[in-house]
Amino acid sequence: MAVPTSLSSEEGLRAYLTSKSIGHTDVTLLTGGTANYVYRVTLIDGSTVIYKHAAPYLSSNPNFAFNPARMDYEDRVLEILPPLLTQELPECRVHPVKWHSYDKEQKLLCIEDGGDKNLKDAYTCPKLDIPVVGQEIGNWIAALHMCSTQTSLSLSSSQDLKANNSIGVTIYRHSYQNLHLALKEYGHRPELGEYINNVFGSQLAVENDCICHGDFWSGNVLVKFQDEETNADLTVVDWEMTRRGTSATDVGQFAAEAFLLDRFRGGRGLMPAFLHAYARARKQGDIGKEWVRRMAVHWGVHITFWPTRVQWTDREGTQKLVDIGVGVLKAAVDGNWEQLRASELLGGVADVYIGA
Numbered sequence: 001m002a003v004p005t006s007l008s009s010e011e012g013l014r015a016y017l018t019s020k021s022i023g024h025t026d027v028t029l030l031t032g033g034t035a036n037y038v039y040r041v042t043l044i045d046g047s048t049v050i051y052k053h054a055a056p057y058l059s060s061n062p063n064f065a066f067n068p069a070r071m072d073y074e075d076r077v078l079e080i081l082p083p084l085l086t087q088e089l090p091e092c093r094v095h096p097v098k099w100h101s102y103d104k105e106q107k108l109l110c111i112e113d114g115g116d117k118n119l120k121d122a123y124t125c126p127k128l129d130i131p132v133v134g135q136e137i138g139n140w141i142a143a144l145h146m147c148s149t150q151t152s153l154s155l156s157s158s159q160d161l162k163a164n165n166s167i168g169v170t171i172y173r174h175s176y177q178n179l180h181l182a183l184k185e186y187g188h189r190p191e192l193g194e195y196i197n198n199v200f201g202s203q204l205a206v207e208n209d210c211i212c213h214g215d216f217w218s219g220n221v222l223v224k225f226q227d228e229e230t231n232a233d234l235t236v237v238d239w240e241m242t243r244r245g246t247s248a249t250d251v252g253q254f255a256a257e258a259f260l261l262d263r264f265r266g267g268r269g270l271m272p273a274f275l276h277a278y279a280r281a282r283k284q285g286d287i288g289k290e291w292v293r294r295m296a297v298h299w300g301v302h303i304t305f306w307p308t309r310v311q312w313t314d315r316e317g318t319q320k321l322v323d324i325g326v327g328v329l330k331a332a333v334d335g336n337w338e339q340l341r342a343s344e345l346l347g348g349v350a351d352v353y354i355g356a
Contacts, residue, residue: 007053008037034060054107068107070240072155073165075102077242088147094140094234114222114235122223123261130268138277145247148211153244168214168241169204175305176201182308186322200297207246214241216250217257248291252298264312272348279352292353293332299345300329
């Protein structure tokens with residue numbers, strides 16, 4: 001039987017698995033993503049795994065070219081990070097998705113099945129203790145940042161700390177490069193967006209403190225309950241945009257999405273729990289005012305830009321979000337610490353980030 005060259009269909013993956021003598025009973029294409037073809041495969045023993053295939057274009061738009069080498073970086077980071085994280089944080093219910101196999105030629109990654117529900121969708125679940133979840137995620141991402149300062153992302157045998165995922169760096173700047181458009185659309189001066197992009201967006205290419213997840217938000221944290229208790233396993237997925245950079249961007253992005261969940265889905269306290277835990281987990285002196293300023297800028301960019309592209313509320317509500325983001329951006333640019341202290345970002349956690 002000839003194996004189809006494309007893994008962009010259930011039929012193609014079934015043929016691939018059969019050609020590799022991988023016994024399976026079902027292959028289902030999962031929906032919701034935009035970049036890759038993602039499948040849940042049921043094996044002969046009844047267990048399930050996930051297969052991710054990176055085509056040289058977006059799965060949601062074949063006309064948009066997208067370098068498939070992104071999957072090489074996910075494979076690389078899932079190989080090197082788990083032992084480092086286990087050493088840094090031995091007991092934790094948060095973990096990177098487990099690696100099973102990788103076919104580099106086909107850009108086909110096999111990983112554990114972390115479940116159907118992500119934290120964004122599970123946020124309102126009554127049995128999920130959201131402050132505890134925020135604390136655990138804050139501790140975990142702090143451990144990731146602390147354990148990877150000397151970890152190379154090179155795809156060769158080199159341990160060059162300057163080797164980076166240029167795909168992830170480029171994609172991550174999207175919100176910075178388009179910030180001025182959101183500002184103009186919602187009545188603010190686009191020059192502020194251009195300044196933020198030139199001064200802070202440009203730093204993404206040179207920041208190099210540690211390994212960053214690169215797309216760290218509630219949608220990339222899967223939640224799986226193991227019993228009837230409130231405890232849940234939390235699996236961090238989608239590592240293809242991982243890069244060496246500044247930890248401030250991972251924290252700013254997760255905090256921004258946590259803020260949106262808290263604001264629109266019940267005010268359960270995810271953002272303050274996350275930020276408190278992260279600051280307390282970092283070693284003394286790791287977080288200074290420049291780090292906080294960088295985190296605040298990234299939070300402000302996210303809150304200002306993404307709600308104008310991904311609907312959270314109506315036009316009036318989005319306007320309020322843009323105004324909040326602009327307020328934090330201006331305070332961070334000006335170094336106005338009193339305004340940052342009272343902001344929606346740091347209002348409840350200023351003591352652990354900028355002192356009394």
